[in-house]
Amino acid sequence: MAAVPALKTSDIIFPALSTNFSETLSSLKRxxxxxxxxxxxxxxxxxxxxxxxxxxxxxxxxxxxxxxxxxxxxxxxxxxxxxxxxxxxxxxxxxxxxxxxxxxxxxxxxxxxxxxxxxxxxxxxxxxxxxxxxxxxxxxxxxxxxxxxxxxxxxxxxxxxxxxxxxxxxxxxxxxxxxxxxxxxxxxxxxxxxxxxxxxxxxxxxxxxxxxxTASRRVRGGEVSEGGYIQGAGDDSEGWSCGLTPPLFWNNQSRLLATNEEDLPDVIEEFLKSTNGSTPSDVILIKPTSSLYVGSLQAATPDDFDTVISCGLDTSPATQSGKKPKHLDLKCRLGKLGSRDLRDELPKLEGFFMNMTDDPGRILVSCATGKDLSLGVALTILCLFSDDNGAISPKPLTRTIDKSFIRQRFSWITTSYPTANPARATLQSINSFLIRPFSSNSSGPPDLSTLQISPTPKPTPEPTSTFHLFLSLSGPWSTSRTLTSALPTSPSGTFTGTATFTPRPPSSPSFSHEYLYEESGTFTLPTGLKFPATKKYAYRYAPTTDTMSVFFVEEATKVPDPPVTGLFLDLQMKTTQGPGEEAGHERLAKLEAEELRFEGRESHLCGKDLYSARYRFGLAEKGWWEVRYDVKGPQKDYVSATRYER
Known part of the structure; x- marks a missing residue:
């Protein structure tokens, strides 16, 4: 019998996928x-x-x-x-x-x-x-x-x-x-x-x-090991549902569960076509008014209203009875583009109301969903033309409009229509329109000189406010730090360098102002050994609580605006007396900036470590500030004292 040659690795042909374990796992997960x-x-x-x-x-x-x-x-x-x-x-x-x-x-x-x-x-x-x-x-x-x-x-x-x-x-x-x-x-x-x-x-x-x-059971391994069970299966449905919604699922549950995976997209598309892809919302009365309603374009019935305002590229549905209500079309696209369009269209609303010669009666504001642009327009009407009892009239009302007032009026909408969730871009457009001097480019010929509504002027920070302190931090500072550790396992030493506060857009709506803090310099050990050191934080100001907060940011990546990862500390500041300060406002007004001091203290646990922080500020043009941390924990026992100067 002839000898069979030994099999070599090169004689075996492996399919490409069989050698790519990562692709195989990805396929199994999908x-x-x-x-x-x-x-x-x-x-x-x-x-x-x-x-x-x-x-x-x-x-x-x-x-x-x-x-x-x-x-x-x-x-x-x-x-x-x-x-x-x-x-x-x-x-x-x-x-x-x-x-x-x-x-x-x-x-x-x-x-x-x-x-x-x-x-x-x-x-x-x-x-x-x-x-x-x-x-x-x-x-x-x-x-x-x-x-x-x-x-x-x-x-x-x-x-x-x-x-x-x-x-x-x-x-x-x-x-x-x-x-x-x-x-x-x-x-x-x-x-x-x-x-x-x-x-x-x-x-x-x-x-x-x-x-x-909590509806789902915890999946400790991957989905592949769970027999097909998925934790949080309903989350992020826009990425997997092919347009299927909870009502469509529950109304057709038996057929959907009995359908093969490869046929499900076609079956879902069939359901969507049979319902035109959406279910019109009802027309909702915004209380305490008795005349302002919002709804979707599909649900709108203009016959029942005296004034109709539609937000969309299509005109409002025609009435069946031949009734001709007062009518305004605000040309807005869908989504964020529509929210942006609203800024240019709202002056038409202002002129539309002010040109009315009689009561607007029952008002319908509609948009494609009834939950976004229409609510923004309704909010504008409530702020400009509604009194505190909800009575709406085309006559402009004398009042100051600021964010607090807009929030109060918006609460009428959220309590009347709890499931409505207008886009943030829509609300930003409304704020931008309302909190400004009224322009003269409104539709129609109303005498805008009679219009008394005006925004609250941008406040000038009081020299005794935390906000004033926060603004004064902007720019570069020279930095010197002494770190004294009681434990031989943690290094003592000194740091010298610079710290810069760079303004950036607030990364959370809870804060009105934000800085990216970037520190770089040299850390020197008692032995004389030197090495570079850097640190980043986000400093934020919250106007509702008059609080300055310090947050950790993502430092592992090189992105120019690293995202916030967690809170480090909150500071409630207070003014303290400068040298020779007397009581009373008159003396306070005469104080030189160098004499004025702010002080803030805060203690908090960070993991198992207790941080006791003390901040002291001087607000001279060539100012200074100091921060001291006393840190105690299972593996930490040190004091860090830093001085910042212009």
């Missing part, structure tokens, strides 16, 4: 994240959500970020919109755009509710409402899950609550009406797949329970 796996996972999660609602005997409230995927329409009692980024580290906020007060009706009628699970946003919402609606009860603590929220973060959120309360009170809402909806304070409770459900519905005599239900 397969695991299929539409059919997502819909099956959503169904499993919805079964758990309904089981929790039955165990607590509570109605289901969908957080419209993605919560409607997990609630069958027959079980959905209400909608809310709690944005998760309101609770990101250092971004804690009580949203004045999304008050969600409609949830109070459900809570009051059912002694509790089940909105979507959020670790901080909903707890902040509960605590702020408790303090506003039940001021006679003094112990309104902030409740957060301690297994997920550190003591340091909890205390930093708690320190901001009084500011959030003041912001809500400034809206001048009908507190008595809101209080009448519920009989006791709100308290969040958390339920996950690991929780034990009560065998019988529990009673909570001292508070209304807000059960925050």
């Amino acid at each position: 397969s695991a994240l299929s539409i059919s796996n997502r819909l099956n996972s959503i169904t499993q999660d919805a079964d758990f959500v309904c089981a929790v609602a039955d165990a607590y005997k509570l109605p289901l409230v969908a957080n419209e970020r993605c919560g409607s995927w997990y609630i069958p329409p027959s079980r959905k009692a209400e909608s809310a919109y709690f944005k998760s980024t309101d609770g990101h580290t250092g971004e804690w906020a009580f949203s004045l755009r999304r008050l969600n007060t409609q949830v109070l009706d459900i809570i009051g009628r059912n002694d509790g509710g089940m909105p979507d699970a959020l670790l901080k946003t909903v707890p902040i919402w509960c605590c702020v409402l408790n303090r506003v609606l039940f001021p006679e009860l003094t112990a309104h603590a902030l409740y957060t899950p301690r297994q997920s929220i550190s003591e340091s973060e909890h205390s930093q959120i708690e320190a901001r609550l009084d500011g959030f309360v003041q912001q809500l009170q400034n809206l001048n809402l009908e507190i008595a009406a809101l209080r009448s909806k519920i009989s006791k304070p709100l308290r969040p409770l958390w339920v996950t797949r690991e929780s034990s459900l009560p065998p019988t519905p529990p009673s909570f005599p001292d508070f209304h329970p807000i059960v925050l239900c």
Whole structure:
């Protein structure tokens, strides 16, 4: 028998994909994240959500970020919109755009509710409402899950609550009406797949329970190892759903779950065509007015209105009865382009109203969705032509319009139309139009000299304000630092260099001004060894709390504007007396800038390390400031003292 030659590696031909393990894994992951796996996972999660609602005997409230995927329409009692980024580290906020007060009706009628699970946003919402609606009860603590929220973060959120309360009170809402909806304070409770459900519905005599239900079970490995189950399957649906919406899914659940993956896009397209891709929203009355309505172009019925304002490239639908209402077309495209168009179109609205010779009657404002441009136009009408009781007239009203006033009027919209969520670009266009001197290019011939509405002039910072201090930091500083460590494992030494505060657009709406702080120089050890050292922070100013804050930024990348990654410290500043200062305003006005001092102190935990910070400022033209950190922790025990000079 002839000998068979040994097989060589070069004799074996491998398919290209078999040698690319990364591509194989990517292919498997895409397969695991299929539409059919997502819909099956959503169904499993919805079964758990309904089981929790039955165990607590509570109605289901969908957080419209993605919560409607997990609630069958027959079980959905209400909608809310709690944005998760309101609770990101250092971004804690009580949203004045999304008050969600409609949830109070459900809570009051059912002694509790089940909105979507959020670790901080909903707890902040509960605590702020408790303090506003039940001021006679003094112990309104902030409740957060301690297994997920550190003591340091909890205390930093708690320190901001009084500011959030003041912001809500400034809206001048009908507190008595809101209080009448519920009989006791709100308290969040958390339920996950690991929780034990009560065998019988529990009673909570001292508070209304807000059960925050996490629908998905935790996936510790990849989706490939989970038998097709996907954690958070309904998230970011615009990237996988092919246009499928929660109502379309639940109305056609059986067929969708029975359809093969390769056929699902065609079946979804069939459903979309049968519904024209959207469901028109109802026409909504904006209270406390009795005459201003908003809605989508599809839902608009001009016959029922005396004045019709449409935002879009198409004209308003014709009336069926032959009635000819007062009519204005604001030519706006869809999306962000439409928000931009609104800035140029709003002067037409101003002239349209001022040219009216009689009462505008019932007003309809419509746009493609009924939830974006139309709300911006309605907000403009409320600010310019509505009195405090909601009566609308074409006669201009004498008042000052600033951001606080606009927020107060916007609260009328959010309480009347809770699910509306106008684009930030739309609201920015409205602010830009309203907070300015009225121009003379309005449509029509009204005498603008009679118009008394004017913006609040840009404030000149008081020399005793934190804002004045913040502005004075701009530009370069020479820097010298002494670092003294009590531990031999941590280096002592000195740093000399420069620090520059460069203004940049605020990276969060909670702050009006922001600097990128960049420090570079040389660190010298006691042995004489030198090496370069750099550091970056973001300094931010919050006008609502008159607070200066320092944030960490991403330093690993070389991007010119590194993003904020987390809060380092908040500073509440106070003025201190300079040399020989006397009490009273007259003496304060005569102070030389060099004599004026600011001081701020703050202590906080950073991991397991306690930072005690002290800031001292002098505000002379050739100024100075100092910062000292006393740091104690398991691996740290040092003092850092820095002097900055112009």
